[in-house]
Amino acid sequence: MLADTVRPFLAEQASVSHMRALRDADDRTGFSPELWKRFAELGLTGVLMDEVDGGLGLGHVEAGIVLEEIGRNLTPSPFLETAVGAVTTLKGGSATQRQAWLPRVLAGEAVGALAVDETARHRPERIGLHAERVGNGFRLLGEKRFVTYGHVANFLIVAARTAGSEHEPLGITLFLVESNVANLTAEADRLADASLAARVKFGGVQVSRDAVIGEIDLGFGILTATLSALRAGVSAELVGVGSHALAMTVGYLKQRKQFGRLIGSFQALQHRAAHLYAEMEVARAAVLKAQQLLDGKDERADQAVMVAKAMSGMASALAVQEGIQMHGGIGMTDEYDIGLYMKRQRVLAELFGDADYHANFLAKLAGY
Amino acid sequence: MSDLETFRQTTRAWLEANCPAEMRLPIRSEEDLVWGGRRAVYKEPAQKLWLDRMVAKGWTAPDWPERYGGGGLSPEETKILRNEMGRLGCRSPLSSFGLSTLGPTLLKYGTEEQKQEHLPKLLRGEILWCQGYSEPGAGSDLASLSTRAEDKGDHFLVSGQKIWTSDADKADWIFCLVRTDTSSKHSGISFLLFDMETPGVLTKPIKLISGASPFCETFFDNVKVPKKNLVGALNKGWDVAKYLLGHERESISGFGSGSGQLELGEMAKRTTGTEPDGRLDDPILRARVALFEVRAQAFSAVSERFVDELKHERAHPAQASVIKYFGTELNKQRHELMMDAGGSDALEWESERSRGGANVRAWLRTKANSIEGGTSEVQLNIIAKRILELPGV
Ligand SMILES: Cc1cc2nc3c(=O)[nH]c(=O)nc-3n(C[C@H](O)[C@H](O)[C@H](O)COP(=O)(O)OP(=O)(O)OC[C@H]3O[C@@H](n4cnc5c(N)ncnc54)[C@H](O)[C@@H]3O)c2cc1C
Ligand SMILES: Cc1cc2nc3c(=O)[nH]c(=O)nc-3n(C[C@H](O)[C@H](O)[C@H](O)COP(=O)(O)OP(=O)(O)OC[C@H]3O[C@@H](n4cnc5c(N)ncnc54)[C@H](O)[C@@H]3O)c2cc1C
Numbered sequence: 001m002l003a004d005t006v007r008p009f010l011a012e013q014a015s016v017s018h019m020r021a022l023r024d025a026d027d028r029t030g031f032s033p034e035l036w037k038r039f040a041e042l043g044l045t046g047v048l049m050d051e052v053d054g055g056l057g058l059g060h061v062e063a064g065i066v067l068e069e070i071g072r073n074l075t076p077s078p079f080l081e082t083a084v085g086a087v088t089t090l091k092g093g094s095a096t097q098r099q100a101w102l103p104r105v106l107a108g109e110a111v112g113a114l115a116v117d118e119t120a121r122h123r124p125e126r127i128g129l130h131a132e133r134v135g136n137g138f139r140l141l142g143e144k145r146f147v148t149y150g151h152v153a154n155f156l157i158v159a160a161r162t163a164g165s166e167h168e169p170l171g172i173t174l175f176l177v178e179s180n181v182a183n184l185t186a187e188a189d190r191l192a193d194a195s196l197a198a199r200v201k202f203g204g205v206q207v208s209r210d211a212v213i214g215e216i217d218l219g220f221g222i223l224t225a226t227l228s229a230l231r232a233g234v235s236a237e238l239v240g241v242g243s244h245a246l247a248m249t250v251g252y253l254k255q256r257k258q259f260g261r262l263i264g265s266f267q268a269l270q271h272r273a274a275h276l277y278a279e280m281e282v283a284r285a286a287v288l289k290a291q292q293l294l295d296g297k298d299e300r301a302d303q304a305v306m307v308a309k310a311m312s313g314m315a316s317a318l319a320v321q322e323g324i325q326m327h328g329g330i331g332m333t334d335e336y337d338i339g340l341y342m343k344r345q346r347v348l349a350e351l352f353g354d355a356d357y358h359a360n361f362l363a364k365l366a367g368y
Numbered sequence: 369m370s371d372l373e374t375f376r377q378t379t380r381a382w383l384e385a386n387c388p389a390e391m392r393l394p395i396r397s398e399e400d401l402v403w404g405g406r407r408a409v410y411k412e413p414a415q416k417l418w419l420d421r422m423v424a425k426g427w428t429a430p431d432w433p434e435r436y437g438g439g440g441l442s443p444e445e446t447k448i449l450r451n452e453m454g455r456l457g458c459r460s461p462l463s464s465f466g467l468s469t470l471g472p473t474l475l476k477y478g479t480e481e482q483k484q485e486h487l488p489k490l491l492r493g494e495i496l497w498c499q500g501y502s503e504p505g506a507g508s509d510l511a512s513l514s515t516r517a518e519d520k521g522d523h524f525l526v527s528g529q530k531i532w533t534s535d536a537d538k539a540d541w542i543f544c545l546v547r548t549d550t551s552s553k554h555s556g557i558s559f560l561l562f563d564m565e566t567p568g569v570l571t572k573p574i575k576l577i578s579g580a581s582p583f584c585e586t587f588f589d590n591v592k593v594p595k596k597n598l599v600g601a602l603n604k605g606w607d608v609a610k611y612l613l614g615h616e617r618e619s620i621s622g623f624g625s626g627s628g629q630l631e632l633g634e635m636a637k638r639t640t641g642t643e644p645d646g647r648l649d650d651p652i653l654r655a656r657v658a659l660f661e662v663r664a665q666a667f668s669a670v671s672e673r674f675v676d677e678l679k680h681e682r683a684h685p686a687q688a689s690v691i692k693y694f695g696t697e698l699n700k701q702r703h704e705l706m707m708d709a710g711g712s713d714a715l716e717w718e719s720e721r722s723r724g725g726a727n728v729r730a731w732l733r734t735k736a737n738s739i740e741g742g743t744s745e746v747q748l749n750i751i752a753k754r755i756l757e758l759p760g761v
Contacts, residue, residue, distance in 0.1 A: 250756050250758070253758060254757075254758065254759060261761070262759045264758040264759050265758070265759045265760060265761050267749070267752075269758075270748065270749065270752035270753075270756075270758050271745065271748040271749075271752065273752060273756055273758065274693075274747075274748040274749075274751035274752040274755075274756065275693075275748060277690070277751055277755060277756060278690045278693055278694045278751065279694075281670055281687075281690050281694075282663070282666045282667055282669075282670045282694055283666065284670075285666065285669040285670035285672075285673045285674075286665070286666035286669045286670070288669070288673065289669035289672070289673075304665075304669075306662075307662050307665040307666055307669075308666075310659075310662040311662055311663065311666035314659075314662075314663075355659065355662065356655070356659075358662070359655070359658035359659045359661070359662050360655075360658060362658060362661060362662065363633060363647075363654060363657070363658035363661070364647075366631065366633050366661070367633065367634075367637075367646065368633030368634065368636060368637050368642075368646075368647065368648050368654065368657070
């Protein structure tokens with residue numbers, strides 16, 4: 001069982017203290033390359049990679065097991081971006097692209113990142129970054145933001161516009177861009193949870209025709225598949241964050257005494273904890289359902305992923321907020337971990353679309 | 369092809385050939401449901417035909433053993449049958465409270481004789497059951513019940529009062545909690561079955577805020593109940609009662625799934641109108657509906673998973689409280705939104721157009737979802753104590 005390997009591995013090597021150590025040292029990499037190597041040794045970098053490419057050939061359920069533990073331990077790791085996002089995109093890439101990058105990803109030597117968002121809210125159907133045809137290749141002009149691990153990635157997957165206007169899905173092309181090319185700069189900003197996300201500037205980046213992933217103008221399909229994989233992954237991570245916040249809170253309720261009683265014996269708190277548990281159970285089931293449908297290549301998968309991302313976002317938000325409140329004053333301190341969970345939840349809830357974005361999309365699909 | 373795939377295909381073909389077209393239309397009112405019982409009424413012949421055909425296959429209780437008239441299907445096959453029925457829009461041939469609650473309880477706790485006598489009649493819809501649990505002084509604190517059963521050698525003599533007994537005036541038999549020992553609260557309760565036609569049983573309907581009177585006060589005056597009708601051991605009825613409640617909670621939470629109901633978004637579009645781009649012209653209602661739909665779809669994932677775990681005996685017994693709590697609160701939200709989306713149409717109480725005020729009456733009825741079968745507060749207590757293991761006072 002994958003869980004039997006991943007759980008002790010992350011709990012021992014990458015617990016919250018690991019994250020704190022990186023943060024307190026003002027580390028600008030955002031993760032530990034040594035730890036990433038260990039991910040590779042365990043085969044985790046290849047969890048979604050086909051066996052012919054040297055991967056484990058497993059599915060989103062298994063990737064979700066890893067991400068849930070990452071969430072529980074607040075482990076800084078480019079696993080989502082690389083092993084889930086980049087690997088999924090490369091499934092639609094050329095043989096040359098796969099041969100160039102998959103072995104390096106597998107070995108823990110390369111990090112990939114996805115550059116989609118251009119505004120402060122996730123709007124992948126609105127891509128403006130300009131890819132102009134120049135000779136046999138393209139010239140990229142524009143800016144991407146909220147590119148997690150973008151500043152340390154060895155390659156970027158960039159959604160750009162090769163035709164049409166800003167609001168059309170047609171005319172979007174995906175490019176695989178090496179990060180050391182000329183006219184590309186990636187500036188890392190530290191976020192609330194101490195993780196780093198980049199603003200990536202394309203000041204006329206030249207790429208060849210071979211950089212196109214899939215077909216010109218028809219990148220939206222692969223982008224959607226990649227986003228679904230990423231959203232399912234973030235949802236699993238949110239379940240990990242929320243479950244751990246709940247567990248910490250319940251643990252605290254069983255140990256803190258006020259008014260001569262354990263505070264966990266007060267019904268006002270019991271009911272809130274029980275409500276929260278119910279919300280988390282529903283979120284967990286929604287996430288599992290989405291992963292299973294993705295693995296079964298079911299046509300309802302993308303929709304289930306949106307439900308999962310929205311539901312896990314809402315439930316985990318409640319988990320961290322109630323977590324702070326029920327910890328009382330100690331919950332407000334930096335020394336105590338619960339606040340770190342709240343900050344991480346915020347970032348993940350925004351990543352690849354928040355609950356409102358997905359609910360709105362579902363409404364449109366349903367025609368109202 | 370796997371066995372399950374073969375089963376799916378033959379099931380689909382059978383349903384297509386045997387489910388009458390009328391039984392594939394969405395359920396619009398209570399009358400569209402078949403309750404069975406000695407005084408069964410059928411709104412149309414197709415209802416009876418559909419019931420008879422399903423009974424013949426054992427599919428009103430697909431996962432019960434064949435020797436009691438069930439279908440003998442595995443959990444996987446049962447799920448396939450339900451999925452296929454859902455796909456074709458087949459109505460449930462029999463709406464029976466006893467089927468989802470008493471049935472599993474008798475399978476677990478009943479004697480062979482009790483199973484032989486009651487299960488086949490239950491799944492054929494011949495006997496309509498009601499539940500005698502609550503009493504005027506014992507609602508949430510159910511174990512404080514006081515209806516007593518005196519041991520008279522070969523029979524019990526039952527006296528006392530029950531309240532909120534759903535369908536007591538229409539039911540044929542009752543499963544009833546009685547006190548057989550006053551020295552202990554929980555270990556002095558027994559679980560009895562008896563015919564509502566036994567002398568000494570009296571029912572009096574209680575009218576609800578929806579205008580309907582689905583439940584009654586039920587009085588017992590020296591009702592003679594044969595000893596063979598005791599389920600489980602004497603004074604050990606609380607275990608039986610709790611097991612049954614677990615199943616009741618599961619079935620009540622299913623109200624939330626809303627099969628055959630008009631989708632909320634569609635309904636709101638009809639009454640509210642749309643913007644030129646096709647969106648609802650009330651953006652706030654639209655957002656509320658959309659966020660509700662996320663929760664509703666997530667809930668269907670959790671109920672599916674719960675049923676699976678239950679069938680494989682992997683579910684924590686208190687997990688039913690999670691489903692009951694979430695599902696019933698969700699169903700209340702659904703009906704609140706339906707009232708908002710329906711506007712003044714939804715307020716009509718008795719016009720032909722409003723099908724006798726179906727919406728508004730359904731809305732009122734759902735307020736009981738978080739009360740019947742144990743209130744939401746009681747479910748939260750159970751989750752806090754039994755799953756989260758929070759300390760007592
Ligand atoms: C930013 C900040 C500034 C502060 N400034 C000051 C200050 O200037 N001076 C000062 O004296 N103090 C100050 N405090 C302390 C503050 O008053 C306490 O944190 C607060 O009273 C709660 O106590 P506690 O932290 O011990 O939580 P606890 O009392 O341990 O409570 C933990 C949780 O249990 C709940 N709970 C406790 N008892 C019950 C009950 N009977 N029923 C239901 N729920 C219950 C609480 O609501 C809380 O959710 C400050 C705290 C913070 C966070
Ligand atoms: C439509 C409908 C059908 C029903 N059908 C049947 C039936 O067929 N057979 C049957 O036996 N019964 C039936 N019932 C009864 C139902 O089981 C009870 O109404 C229910 O258990 C609550 O009991 P009560 O009404 O006495 O409320 P009470 O127990 O008096 O509760 C009043 C309020 O106090 C709260 N409360 C009580 N105790 C606690 C506590 N410890 N902590 C926190 N809050 C608490 C409750 O949650 C509730 O909000 C039905 C009820 C309804 C509404």
